[in-house]
Amino acid sequence: MPKEVKLAKYAGFCYGVKRAVETVKKIKAENPDKNISVLGELIHNTHVINELEKLGIKTLTEIPEHGDGICVIRSHGESPEVFEKIKQAGFEPIDLTCPDVKKVQQKAIELAKDGYFVVIVGKSEHPEVIAIKANAQLYTDKVVVAASIDQLEPYKAEIKSHRKVGVVVQTTQRITTLNSIVEYLTSISKELHIANTICASTAMRQTEAKELAQDSDLVIVVGSKKSANTTHLAEILKDITNTIHIENEDELESYSDLIKSSQKISVTAGASTPQDIIENVLNKLRKEQ
């Protein structure tokens, strides 16, 4: 039987990433003589970072004492303190925080202002989570970050004693993680406000990939291993069918036996995976048929 290779409709750049990459290139084109830098990797993809570097767009790993030109805030967002430091260093900040991430920050601020104990569902080291937390902390010190019930346990007594608990979730989290935390909080809190802030792009990508996985012998998830949304996607699909997570077509070789024995293969990709990398994976797979 011939092998069938399908590509997911929602594979690759989401609108927030697309907007960030296109805007930063436009800023450089309109300001050829200015220093243009991005604080942190604009997206989790070495290929794109190298391309930006070639255009003269630098990636800063930290804020230097003195800087000049434009410093771009990537789609993950930053804390107000970081914005201030960028200005103090001498940069002009340009904010490319994804509008969906801004909504989470605003919701966390709203909950904090309204006296809620704020629970942020996500990984504490994720840049988006760090910025959401910092924004909420402008209005309350009752903020915790948790990616599992175990991480909430140490705060059980404090949460129980607080009248109102508000939940926001990092935009690319798994819905099952949010659900399990909400279930736990329901059992220990009197008033619970849940804002499901998983972004529409992530939700659509995960739903479509799950449907594809049900009808596939193998799903190949393409994207950086540093990318949270790509990793979550692979984790979800592993529960449904054989799933491999690769960064580019070169890694296909390590899975040649599995690929050869699979008749129906689906390919999906994270929000920070460029189209040409997806195409290279598809071309290699189709050549091997």
Ligand code: SF4
């Ligand atoms: S994954 Fe969602 S929140 Fe993150 S940049 Fe893309 S659209 Fe925005």
